Amino acid sequence: MDEVADRLMLEVGRIYKEEGNLPDELLSAPLQSALDLIDRKSVSLLSCPSGRNVYQVIGNSGLPYVCFGESNYCECLAYRYSVLKKEEFIMCKHVLAVRLSTAMGVFFVHHITNEQMASLLKEMN
Numbered sequence: 001m002d003e004v005a006d007r008l009m010l011e012v013g014r015i016y017k018e019e020g021n022l023p024d025e026l027l028s029a030p031l032q033s034a035l036d037l038i039d040r041k042s043v044s045l046l047s048c049p050s051g052r053n054v055y056q057v058i059g060n061s062g063l064p065y066v067c068f069g070e071s072n073y074c075e076c077l078a079y080r081y082s083v084l085k086k087e088e089f090i091m092c093k094h095v096l097a098v099r100l101s102t103a104m105g106v107f108f109v110h111h112i113t114n115e116q117m118a119s120l121l122k123e124m125n
Contacts, residue, residue, distance in 0.1 A: 013103030
């Protein structure tokens, strides 16, 4: 499934770079929510000197959620319930926002210390 998602993100990135926007037929509810997060500039890559990288997405409630770019993991409740428990979706809107923003090249990079990264990872659910 990750291969399909990766190909989809490459295609989305190509369309966005060529046309400057995305076709209306792609804008279903979960995708629209992820694009809203991107429009609000809610996606950041947190990077530390040791080479560790995580994404942080500020959700609609203002809470930050940590996502890993190389997996579909997110610490939000929707991930635990809709992705893991009910298996309704393959990823939550936060992970989708990370994947899309990476494909489109529209995210912020914040450099943090190794200690800040360790603290962030310890605090995860």
